[in-house]
Amino acid sequence: MIRIRRAIGYGVLVLLFILMIALSSPHFYAGPEAVEVYVADGMSSVQIGRVLEDAGLVWDARLFALVSRIRGVHTALKSGRYRLRIDQPVVAVIDTLAKGEVQLVKVTIPEGYSIPQIARLLEERGVTDAKAFETEAVNSAHKYSDLLGFVTPTGSLEGYLFPDTYFVAEGLPVDKLISLMVVRFCEKGLPALGDVNSTEFSVHELVTLASIIEREAAEDSERPLVSSVFYNRLNAGVRLQSCATVNYAIGQPGKTLTAADLAVESPYNTYLHDGLPPGPIASPGLASLQAAANPASSPFMYFVSNGMGGHVFSVEYPEHLAAAERLKQLRGD
Numbered sequence: 001m002i003r004i005r006r007a008i009g010y011g012v013l014v015l016l017f018i019l020m021i022a023l024s025s026p027h028f029y030a031g032p033e034a035v036e037v038y039v040a041d042g043m044s045s046v047q048i049g050r051v052l053e054d055a056g057l058v059w060d061a062r063l064f065a066l067v068s069r070i071r072g073v074h075t076a077l078k079s080g081r082y083r084l085r086i087d088q089p090v091v092a093v094i095d096t097l098a099k100g101e102v103q104l105v106k107v108t109i110p111e112g113y114s115i116p117q118i119a120r121l122l123e124e125r126g127v128t129d130a131k132a133f134e135t136e137a138v139n140s141a142h143k144y145s146d147l148l149g150f151v152t153p154t155g156s157l158e159g160y161l162f163p164d165t166y167f168v169a170e171g172l173p174v175d176k177l178i179s180l181m182v183v184r185f186c187e188k189g190l191p192a193l194g195d196v197n198s199t200e201f202s203v204h205e206l207v208t209l210a211s212i213i214e215r216e217a218a219e220d221s222e223r224p225l226v227s228s229v230f231y232n233r234l235n236a237g238v239r240l241q242s243c244a245t246v247n248y249a250i251g252q253p254g255k256t257l258t259a260a261d262l263a264v265e266s267p268y269n270t271y272l273h274d275g276l277p278p279g280p281i282a283s284p285g286l287a288s289l290q291a292a293a294n295p296a297s298s299p300f301m302y303f304v305s306n307g308m309g310g311h312v313f314s315v316e317y318p319e320h321l322a323a324a325e326r327l328k329q330l331r332g333d
Contacts, residue, residue: 034085039097041079041171045069048077048097057084057093064090073098081170104167109181111163111285112214114253118161118283126170128177136174137161143175147182152204152279159207159280160185192289199293204279210292211280215244215253218309223291225313228298238301240270248281 035055039048045068049061058064067090068074077094080102084093107125109118115137116130123130137157145151148160157178162185168177189207196203209230217226233240247253249266262269268277284292302320303311306327314320 033087034083036081036083036103038081038170039077039079043077043079045074045077052084052093055084056086057088058090064094067091068094068098071098078102079171100169102169105170106165106167108165109161109163109283111288112211112282113163114248114282115156115158115161116251117253122177127168128172128174133174133177137178140175144179144182147179147186149186150203154279156279157182159211159283160189161283162189163283163285164188188286189284189289192286193293194290196293205276206292207284207289208276208278208280210284210288211282212240212242212244212277213291214284214288215247215282216242216303217288217291217311220287222311223287224294224296225298225300226303226311227291227295229300229303229313231295232298232301234275236301237274239272239274240276242270245270245277245281248277253282 035057037051037055037057039051043051045065046061049058049064049068052058052064053061065074068077071091071094073094077097078100080100082096082101083103084096088096105125105127107122107127109121113121115134119128119130119134119137122128122133139155141148141152141155141157141160144157144160152158152160161178161181164181164184166180166184168180190203193203193206196206199206201209209227212230213223213226217223230240230242243257244253245268246257246261246264246266247255249264249268250261255261262271265272267273268281270277298313299315300313302314302317304314304320304324304327306312307330312323312327314323
């Protein structure tokens with residue numbers, strides 16, 4: 001009986017020794033090196049332990065799982081990319097995963113990007129899958145109506161994913177990523193429109209107009225003037241004839257348009273259809289949103305690119321044609 005008790009005692013001591021080492025440092029020879037590991041969504045604590053063991057961050061996957069269970073967080077370890085030092089005690093590693101202190105990716109969404117462009121950028125930066133993001137953003141606007149305050153008439157969130165710099169976790173679910181961008185629009189974009197009730201347009205119409213201004217004007221100083229041209233044309237019952245809307249219709253931003261392109265049947269083709277298109281064609285920035293709500297006062301009805309980022313504005317159509325021909329000769333077309 002004494003020998004059995006001693007054996008049990010020795011076993012407990014060995015277990016306590018192993019746990020003591022596990023709770024301190026993963027290696028006797030630990031150094032300050034850092035290792036990046038990726039914990040996939042849905043992994044068990046043992047599976048996570050294997051990832052950490054393969055990376056040299058813990059001694060044994062099962063021991064990692066045991067310690068995380070003892071600490072009561074074995075089901076709370078979060079997915080994502082982590083940067084961990086190999087001299088961290090196992091408990092510190094476990095706490096990091098339990099808190100979800102993942103590596104964040106810095107992503108800047110440029111002004112004037114459409115949903116497909118945003119999706120590709122996010123995939124290139126390793127944040128999310130482009131197809132999954134685009135599908136959610138284009139088809140699921142109703143899911144974000146509580147954030148936005150209304151459901152967009154198109155059912156798409158085009159124009160409402162605010163162009164800004166974001167710090168996001170790799171593998172962040174697309175709905176949370178989109179929510180983050182819609183919230184940013186509500187925080188920054190909506191105030192730029194001012195008192196919408198005092199204008200002739202709805203929020204959706206102003207964002208639509210702002211997106212066209214964003215794609216047409218490269219210089220912030222010109223945006224109110226470009227806005228005035230569109231206001232003048234709308235008030236006169238003249239079609240907007242914005243090349244940017246046709247580019248959106250054919251899915252080729254920035255393409256030099258042909259006669260065939262201008263004849264493409266689409267509700268977004270403002271050469272063929274009166275008024276504003278059904279919805280935004282890109283994510284407008286603050287300057288374009290402000291210009292849409294506060295156009296300059298001008299008599300201009302036309303503008304043509306001067307090839308240097310600016311535009312030449314005209315009141316009458318013959319004047320516009322003359323400016324276009326003059327610029328064409330200067331370019332040597």
